[in-house]
Amino acid sequence: MIKRLSAVAALAVGATCLFAPTATQAAEANQCWTRIDTGESRCFTTFAAVVADLSGGKVKVSGGPSSFSAADASALAAVAASSVTAAIVYDDTSYGGASNTYLASSACDSNPDVDHQAGLSGSSWDNRISSFKSYNNCQTTLWTGYTYNGSSYGPQTNSINVGASVNDQGSSMQWS
């Protein structure tokens, strides 16, 4: 009996050592959403959690943000009228690294005028964006100035690399 208890205790200690999370293993909350109109923002460790939060659990995705489809964006807008995805921007080129999903209250129209815009002054996404994908009929323009001035890239629907003159220098965005 004593021997069996010892074996169980040893197993428990081993399991604790194997599976206890460490600081370096803890996932970073680098998948975010931001409302264009209010600036409200929240971050999670997975993109699935971003979509679950925005949709109240009604829209489920299994992949990362780069696999978020036009149909997924339509489904999200259908269940949450204030969560119309304008674009998902990425820290890295080719839709890599941290992401931020920018949400509008309406889709973009078919005119080339500006439908939504967001300045990044004071945002953790200032001087950081390297690639993006647009949704809901929007095209994204990225500016190096805070007030839609300076050098620009776009309007483009998707970009795996916003180019040397704007990469990690984007400080405001417009959607048309």
Ligand SMILES: [Ca+2]
């Ligand atoms: Ca970057």
